[in-house]
Amino acid sequence: MPSEEQWTFNPFIxxxxxxxxxxxxxxxxxxxxxxxITLFGDPRLRSCWMAGLSHAMDNYMRSPAFLELMQQSxxxxxxxxxxxxxxxxxxxxxxxxxxxxxxxxIPSFSLVGKKVFVTGGSRGIxxxxxLTLAAAGADVAVSSSCTGADxxxxxCDEIRDMGRRAEAYSFDVVMRxxxxxxxxxxxxxxxxxxxxxxxxGVARDGVFRKMDRCAWDxxxxxxxxxxxxxxxxxxxxxxxxxxGRVINISSIxxxxxxxxxxxxxxxxxxxxxxxxxxxxxxxxxGVTVNAIAPGFIKTRMLDHVPDKALQSVLDDTPVGRLGDxxxxxxxxxxxxxxxxxxxxxxxxxVNGGMAM
Numbered sequence: 001m002p003s004e005e006q007w008t009f010n011p012f013i014x015x016x017x018x019x020x021x022x023x024x025x026x027x028x029x030x031x032x033x034x035x036x037i038t039l040f041g042d043p044r045l046r047s048c049w050m051a052g053l054s055h056a057m058d059n060y061m062r063s064p065a066f067l068e069l070m071q072q073s074x075x076x077x078x079x080x081x082x083x084x085x086x087x088x089x090x091x092x093x094x095x096x097x098x099x100x101x102x103x104x105x106i107p108s109f110s111l112v113g114k115k116v117f118v119t120g121g122s123r124g125i126x127x128x129x130x131l132t133l134a135a136a137g138a139d140v141a142v143s144s145s146c147t148g149a150d151x152x153x154x155x156c157d158e159i160r161d162m163g164r165r166a167e168a169y170s171f172d173v174v175m176r177x178x179x180x181x182x183x184x185x186x187x188x189x190x191x192x193x194x195x196x197x198x199x200x201g202v203a204r205d206g207v208f209r210k211m212d213r214c215a216w217d218x219x220x221x222x223x224x225x226x227x228x229x230x231x232x233x234x235x236x237x238x239x240x241x242x243x244g245r246v247i248n249i250s251s252i253x254x255x256x257x258x259x260x261x262x263x264x265x266x267x268x269x270x271x272x273x274x275x276x277x278x279x280x281x282x283x284x285x286g287v288t289v290n291a292i293a294p295g296f297i298k299t300r301m302l303d304h305v306p307d308k309a310l311q312s313v314l315d316d317t318p319v320g321r322l323g324d325x326x327x328x329x330x331x332x333x334x335x336x337x338x339x340x341x342x343x344x345x346x347x348x349x350v351n352g353g354m355a356m
Contacts, residue, residue: 108339109337114195121142174225
């Protein structure tokens with residue numbers, strides 16, 4: 001018996017069998033009635049009647065008139081005029097078989113032909129996002145602060161080694177004039193951006209009682225206001241083309257708060273609100289806007305966290321480890337991909353179960 005993958009299906013034969021089965025069920029009533037009429041007669045007469053009728057039925061079912069009627073009936077049953085023509089013997093004139101497809105439509109995660117801009121892409125989460133999206137086929141623009149310029153160039157070298165295009169841009173995301181100039185340059189160099197990953201951010205921690213306005217303003221400006229300015233430079237172009245992705249890197253801290261991070265928590269929480277609002281405004285224009293809320297990830301931000309505090313984090317994390325930047329890169333790939341076209345306004349928690 002052929003395997004499921006090898007099985008072929010002839011619609012002519014299948015629908016013919018279905019038609020004949022129905023026809024025979026109906027005509028069986030006539031045969032039964034005829035048998036009933038001759039039941040009390042001579043058995044030899046009854047046998048003669050039945051043989052003659054069977055012979056007549058057989059001849060009729062092979063006749064051109066019956067075959068033409070059957071063809072018309074099949075076309076009505078299937079709603080199709082593409083059934084193979086039949087000859088006088090009842091066989092298709094062409095041997096037409098249609099394989100039954102058992103292939104599952106796998107969603108596409110390919111980013112070939114797409115152009116990505118990753119802010120804060122020189123290290124940590126930003127670097128992981130840039131490399132992961134490039135590995136999926138995208139060309140990538142990588143931005144960094146001036147102090148991270150060399151690292152951003154190294155990331156671009158890694159991307160070029162994959163056979164993709166990459167360019168590094170260094171500017172201060174807090175300075176609106178620099179943002180406008182550099183984003184215009186990115187748009188010109190890449191002839192539009194399809195996927196924007198807003199990752200640039202800083203932390204200036206301290207308990208609220210001792211936090212000054214400068215620490216507050218720096219974090220809010222870098223982590224939230226810059227997202228407004230940079231997104232403004234790209235999202236309307238995405239909408240005009242009918243396709244785009246905006247991915248904002250928020251934080252678990254923006255969801256549950258954290259001791260000594262009032263400014264950081266406020267900025268990351270504001271980013272979630274911005275994400276959901278933009279998702280509503282641009283959904284009908286083919287642009288999805290989502291956020292990723294990482295837990296505690298092994299990046300420079302944890303370099304100065306005391307071991308005791310890190311152990312407390314591990315104890316509160318069900319998977320029992322810190323996150324890796326590539327965990328966030330993989331999440332960004334999903335949200336950036338064509339497969340995530342029905343996902344918008346979502347906050348993807350990647351925190352090892354620390355917050356559920």
